[in-house]
Amino acid sequence: MPRSEPSFSSLQARAIILMWRILAGRSMATLWRMARLGGPLVHRFSRREREVTDINLAQVHPHHSRAKRRHLARQSLTHSTATMLELGFAWMADLDRVHAAILEVHGRELLDEARADGRGVIVLAPHFGNWELLNIWLTGHFPMTVMYEPPKLVELDPVIQYGRERTGASLVPTNPRGVAALLKALRQREVVGILPDQEPSWGSGVFAPFFGRPAYTGTLLPKLVARTQARVVTGVARRLPGRGFAIHFLAADERVYASDEATSATGVNACVEAAIALDPTQYQWEYKRYRKVIQEQEGHPQHRSFRLY
Known part of the structure; x- marks a missing residue:
């Protein structure tokens, strides 16, 4: 039988993997220079990222001038571009180089x-x-379990899984089986990682203040704390532009331990705010944190979306 031609998605995945391999060999200084060139282009030509960032910053900093918010948006998208460029380094570079960063x-x-x-x-x-980089540091020191959702380009999945598991992380799916694995790890006194700032689907969260505005916030972390009495610590890898990274661990807001999920979610958002305060330009403001508030106000939460958001 004649060999079938590779699909567009397959070619796209191959190109991305090749790019990651090339970028894995670049220095932190080179990757940051590339981000400084690419960030303004993302701000100018990527409408979705620019508009979501602008909407979020208007919600979070309503008293800032438009010029000040625009400057912050450009800086934020430059850091987001740097994160994308650093994926090859994090997943494919020699681990000695990664740890040295x-x-x-x-x-x-x-x-x-x-x-x-x-x-x-x-x-x-x-x-x-x-x-x-935070994941790499943590898995180099402790048994670590994290949730993982495969990428839309399935050909990238083995590369991403290898990159995240090569220092010992245990990846579990974002479903009830994965939640069970997190509970088991916590009961075995291990460490689990939770990304707390993606907006969950309806029924999996509560409204809680984020920079003084209600944001639909996931309740996975409050549920895990309630069932295991786990301790919570905030962790981030702050970029030192052109040089490397600084790992920061911050004390959690005490409200994360509250039995009431809305109060606990408020504590989760306060933890995120404390991390952002380290450098607001390094937060990914491209996540639609306030989308469901608008959906709720419009009266059809399951079916409406932001006009621009």
Whole structure:
């Protein structure tokens, strides 16, 4: 039988993997220079990222001038571009080089104290800086379980899985089986990672304030805490532009331990806010944190979406 031609998605995946391999060999300084060139182009030509970022910053900083918000948006999209360029480095570069790029670790004692308490530990990791580098540092020191949703381009899945598992992370699916695996890991006094700032589907969250505005917030972390009495620590990898990264661990807002899910979710959002305060330009403002508020106000939460959002 004649060999079939590769599909467009297959060719696209091959091109991305080749790009990652090339970028894996580049220095932090080179990747940052590329991000500084690419970030303004993303801001100018990527309408979706620009508009979502602008909407979020208008919600979070209503008293800032438009010029100040526009400047912050450009900086944020430059850092987001850097994160994308750094994926090949995080997943494919020699691990000695990757570990050498982690130049500072702050607040390690908070993580050690939480683990010494004899319970599992949840690392609450917002989309800030480069969370892939945070994962590499954590899995190099502790047994680590994280949820994983395969990419739309299925050909990328083996590469991403290898990149995230090569230092020992255990990836579990984003479904009830994955939740069961997180519960088991916490009961075995291990560490799990939770990305807390993606808007969940209806029925999987509650409205809680985020920078003073209601945002639909996932309740997975509150449920895990309630069932395992796990300790919570916020963790991020802050980019040191052109040089490497600084790992930061921050004490969790005490409200994350509340039995009421809305109160606990408020604590989760406060943890995210504290991480963003390290450098607001390094947060990924492209996530639609306030979308469901508008959907609810329009009266058809399951079917409406933002006009621009």
